Amino acid sequence: MIELIHVTKRFGETTAVDDISLRVERGELCVLVGTSGCGKSTTLRMINRLIEHSDGEIHIDGQQIREFREESLRRRMGYAIQSTGLFPHWTVERNIGLVPRLLKWPQARIRERVEELMAMLGLPMGEFAGKYPRQLSGGQAQRVGVARALAADPDILLMDEPFGALDPITRETLQEELRDLQSRLQKTIVFVTHDMDEALRLADRLVVMDQGRIKQQGHPLELLREPADDFVESLLGGEDRGLKEAALLSVSERMLPLSPRLLPRERVSQHASLREALSIMLWRHAERLAVVDDEDMPVGELSLRKLVGAKAHD
Amino acid sequence: MTEAASDVAVRGARRWLTPLLWGGLLLGACLGMQHLEGLFRLVETDSRSVIYARADFLTLLGRHLLVVGVAALAAVVIGVGAAVAVTRRAGRDFLPLVAQLASIGQTFPPVAVLALAVPVLGFGTLPIIVALLLYGLLPIVRNTLAGLQGIDPGVREAARGMGMTSGQLLRQVELPLAAPVILAGIRTSVTINIATAAIGATVGASNLGDPIISGIVNGNTAYVLQGALLIGLLALTVDSVFARLQPAASTG
Numbered sequence: 388m389i390e391l392i393h394v395t396k397r398f399g400e401t402t403a404v405d406d407i408s409l410r411v412e413r414g415e416l417c418v419l420v421g422t423s424g425c426g427k428s429t430t431l432r433m434i435n436r437l438i439e440h441s442d443g444e445i446h447i448d449g450q451q452i453r454e455f456r457e458e459s460l461r462r463r464m465g466y467a468i469q470s471t472g473l474f475p476h477w478t479v480e481r482n483i484g485l486v487p488r489l490l491k492w493p494q495a496r497i498r499e500r501v502e503e504l505m506a507m508l509g510l511p512m513g514e515f516a517g518k519y520p521r522q523l524s525g526g527q528a529q530r531v532g533v534a535r536a537l538a539a540d541p542d543i544l545l546m547d548e549p550f551g552a553l554d555p556i557t558r559e560t561l562q563e564e565l566r567d568l569q570s571r572l573q574k575t576i577v578f579v580t581h582d583m584d585e586a587l588r589l590a591d592r593l594v595v596m597d598q599g600r601i602k603q604q605g606h607p608l609e610l611l612r613e614p615a616d617d618f619v620e621s622l623l624g625g626e627d628r629g630l631k632e633a634a635l636l637s638v639s640e641r642m643l644p645l646s647p648r649l650l651p652r653e654r655v656s657q658h659a660s661l662r663e664a665l666s667i668m669l670w671r672h673a674e675r676l677a678v679v680d681d682e683d684m685p686v687g688e689l690s691l692r693k694l695v696g697a698k699a700h701d
Numbered sequence: 702m703t704e705a706a707s708d709v710a711v712r713g714a715r716r717w718l719t720p721l722l723w724g725g726l727l728l729g730a731c732l733g734m735q736h737l738e739g740l741f742r743l744v745e746t747d748s749r750s751v752i753y754a755r756a757d758f759l760t761l762l763g764r765h766l767l768v769v770g771v772a773a774l775a776a777v778v779i780g781v782g783a784a785v786a787v788t789r790r791a792g793r794d795f796l797p798l799v800a801q802l803a804s805i806g807q808t809f810p811p812v813a814v815l816a817l818a819v820p821v822l823g824f825g826t827l828p829i830i831v832a833l834l835l836y837g838l839l840p841i842v843r844n845t846l847a848g849l850q851g852i853d854p855g856v857r858e859a860a861r862g863m864g865m866t867s868g869q870l871l872r873q874v875e876l877p878l879a880a881p882v883i884l885a886g887i888r889t890s891v892t893i894n895i896a897t898a899a900i901g902a903t904v905g906a907s908n909l910g911d912p913i914i915s916g917i918v919n920g921n922t923a924y925v926l927q928g929a930l931l932i933g934l935l936a937l938t939v940d941s942v943f944a945r946l947q948p949a950a951s952t953g
Contacts, residue, residue, distance in 0.1 A: 437862055461864035472859025476877050486863050535863070545862075 388413050389434060389543065389575060394443035396429055396599075403429045405599035406443070411592065413542070414573040420586040420622070421596035427579045430596070431545050434577060435461045447543065462486055465536030465544040465574075469551040471528045473520040479505075479531050480516040486539040504534040507568070526557035533565070537572075544576045550585065562588055583624060587611075587631055595619050608635055633662035633694075641694055642678045642687035650685055651675040657686055661694055668694070720945055723938040730931055731758040745923035753912040753924045758931060765908035765935065768826055769898050772833035773891045779834070780841030780890075781883060785871065788849045799842065807839035811897050819904050829901030836897055837890035844886025848879025881947060888943035895936045899928065909935065 389411040396404040404426040411417040419427040432438040434445060436457050445452045452460055465486075473482050480501055487497045505512050508530045520528055529549060536544055550558045562585060569576065580586050586593055587607045594604040595618075603615040611632045614620035624631050639657045654677040655664045664676060668691055678687040714721075734752055741751040780803070787796040811832040818828035852875060860870045876883075899910030909932050916924030 435862060437858070458864045458866050461862060466859065466862035468855060468859060468862070470853065470855030470858075472853070472855040472857075472862075474856060474860070474874055474878075475853075476874075485865075489864055489869070532859075 388446075388448055389417075389577065390444075390446040391430070391434075392444045392446070394430075394433065394440050394445060396426070396433060396438065397441045403599055404433070404440075407596075407599075407601045408443075409594060409601065409604065411575055411577060413575050415591045416569055416576045416578060416589055417592045417594060418578045418580060418586040418590035419594045419596055420580055420583060421602075422622075423581060425596040426599040427581075427596050428547055431547055431577055431579050434543075435464050435466060435545055458489075462490055462539060463541050463543065465538075465541045465546075467529075467532045467536040467544070467546045467549040469548040471520070471532040473528060473531060473535070475520050477519075478516065479510070479518050479520070479523070480512075482520065482531060483534045483538055485535055486541075490539055492539075500538060500540075501534075504537055507537075508534050508564070510534070525553050526561065529553060529557075529561060530564075533561075537568075542575055544574045546576065546578045548580055549578075551580065551582070558585070565589065583622060584631070584634075587635060595622060608632065611635070630662055630665075633665060634660045636661045638664050638678055638689055639687075641696070642689045643693060644687050645685060646688070650677045650688060653677065654679045654683075654685075655689065656681075664689055664694060716945060720938060720941040723934060723941050727762070727931065727934040727938050730934060731762055734758055734927060741923035741926065744926065745921055748921050748923065751921075751923040753915065753927050755915065756907060756911065758909075758927075761907065761909050761911055762931065762935065764826075764906070765895070765898055765910075765932075768829055768901060768906060768908055769833065769891065769894050772830045772837060772894060772898075773887065775830070775834050776837040776841055776890060777887055780838050780886075781845050784842050784845035784849065785876075788846065789867070796846075800846065803839040803842035806835040809835065811836045812900055815900065815904050824905035826901070826906040828904050829898060829906045832901075833894045833898060837894045840886040840889040840893075841883070842886075844889075845879065845883045848882030848886075849875055851882065852878050884943065884947055888940065888947070891943070892936050892940050895939060896932060899932055 389409075391407055391409040393406050393408055394404060395402065395406050407426075407430065409417075409430075419430060421427050429438055433440045434447075434452070436452060447455075447460070447463070455463075474485075477485075480498075483501045483504055484497045487500055492500070501516075502512050505515060510527065510530055515523075515527070515531075520531070523531065532549065536546070550561050553561065566589060578586075578589060590607050592604060593607045593610050595602045595610065597618055603610055603619050610619060611623055611628055614623055620628070637657070638655055638659050638661060641661060642657065651673060653667060653671045653673045653675075655667055657678050657680055667676060668674065674691040676689045677685050678689055680686045738752055745751050783799050783803075786792040787799045814832035814835055815828050818831050822828045822831065856874060856878070857870065860874050865873070898908055899913055901908055902910030902914040909928055912924040912928035913932075916922060916926075916928065
């Protein structure tokens with residue numbers, strides 16, 4: 388659990404972070420989002436004391452971070468950044484084992500842990516262990532960066548635009564993998580990004596920042612449905628908000644049970660988002676879709692009226 | 702010896718072939734200079750002696766190496782130390798000052814340093830070591846600074862963010878990454894100083910500069926050539942040793 392209580396950071400005359408309070412529960416993925424210079428990275432770096440806060444208190448599991456030695460505090464938290472920061476003169480294996488080695492784990496345990504992480508992140512040991520960072524693609528390097536952040540099995544993970552430099556397809560894959568990892572590992576994650584789609588896709592709690600202040604925080608759907616002001620609304624996509632909300636809702640939430648009526652030919656998976664369903668309808672010129680499960684068996688149907696959430700009959 | 706082991710040995714020997722070759726030539730020239738008497742007669746027809754004989758060449762070579770080695774060692778300790786110190790948070794204010802001092806050290810001619818040092822330190826090897834140290838400092842300081850400043854800031858940020866202490870960061874990350882550039886600076890510094898050390902002979906530090914100075918004073922071109930030949934071979938030997946060390950350091 389991470390708690391920021393009235394935290395302020397001043398650099399000389401300028402106030403980068405202005406009196407923010409924030410609570411990230413255990414197992415929660417909290418995304419800080421905002422335009423550049425809004426203080427989101429500064430906030431993240433105050434949590435592991437790469438930047439010291441000027442005022443207020445920051446607690447980790449109820450203990451003030453200033454009570455820890457800087458290094459031991461950081462070794463308790465994973466840290467992944469956009470440029471990966473992999474050590475170019477170390478192999479992938481050695482890079483991943485960095486924090487366990489700093490914590491003086493026995494060699495055998497480090498090796499075992501590195502192997503486990505590489506398997507978890509889809510980096511076959513035989514192929515990648517001996518490679519140097521310059522031999523990796525952007526996506527592979529970022530996977531190694533995430534593996535290194537997870538190496539000592541920290542409860543807390545701090546991620547500063549980790550996928551920002553990747554191409555859209557790799558980025559989406561890694562976002563999915565992170566969600567997947569998170570559902571299994573239940574870490575407390577603070578994730579910084581300026582990409583709203585990424586933020587909406589990942590966040591359990593979305594924190595919108597502007598000029599060093601928190602404008603609004605809550606579940607992504609809450610923010611989409613009731614943005615606090617024009618700034619939050621425009622950051623969330625303005626006119627596109629409907630589509631962004633639809634992307635967060637799954638077909639199974641709006642589908643109707645199977646009826647004696649003839650099933651439509653066009654189908655959509657029950658795990659798909661409403662946005663994908665809408666796209667199929669637009670593309671196929673269909674107002675009704677059959678909803679199918681993983682075995683492609685029909686489990687219900689979805690109409691356009693139902694999809695858009697129309698209140699009248701049905 | 703197994704085949705694989707002998708293979709490694711052969712490859713090792715081949716890697717060191719150039720330094721061995723220059724080193725061999727250097728030693729050969731030191732030991733067998735008198736066999737070249739006929740050759741030197743051609744340049745110096747009217748002198749009675751054409752082979753420098755006031756001291757034997759091997760001793761001069763040893764003293765030459767000692768002076769350059771001690772100066773280089775001190776320059777590395779001071780140069781790398783200063784460059785590391787001014788790239789730490791606490792010493793950052795002194796960075797421009799140190800960079801400037803090192804530049805001044807090189808613009809100051811070693812001969813002038815000798816002239817100023819002799820009254821203070823007396824004749825002998827000490828003033829020439831000081832002169833070489835000052836002269837050789839700049840390439841080492843400059844390259845160490847360049848090497849440290851050339852490290853991707855993300856690497857440093859990650860290292861700190863992962864919980865490395867500043868000592869661990871320096872030893873495990875910064876110095877290894879900067880090593881090839883630092884080594885190039887040391888190479889430049891040492892190679893220049895091998896030639897510069899010859900002027901030490903003017904203040905009583907006997908080394909391979911002796912035959913040159915003595916040749917100039919006595920108008921004996923053969924002596925000058927012998928000193929120059931040996932200094933040239935020494936510079937080539939040492940330089941080729943550094944050339945061998947360098948690629949090994951970059952993969953470290």
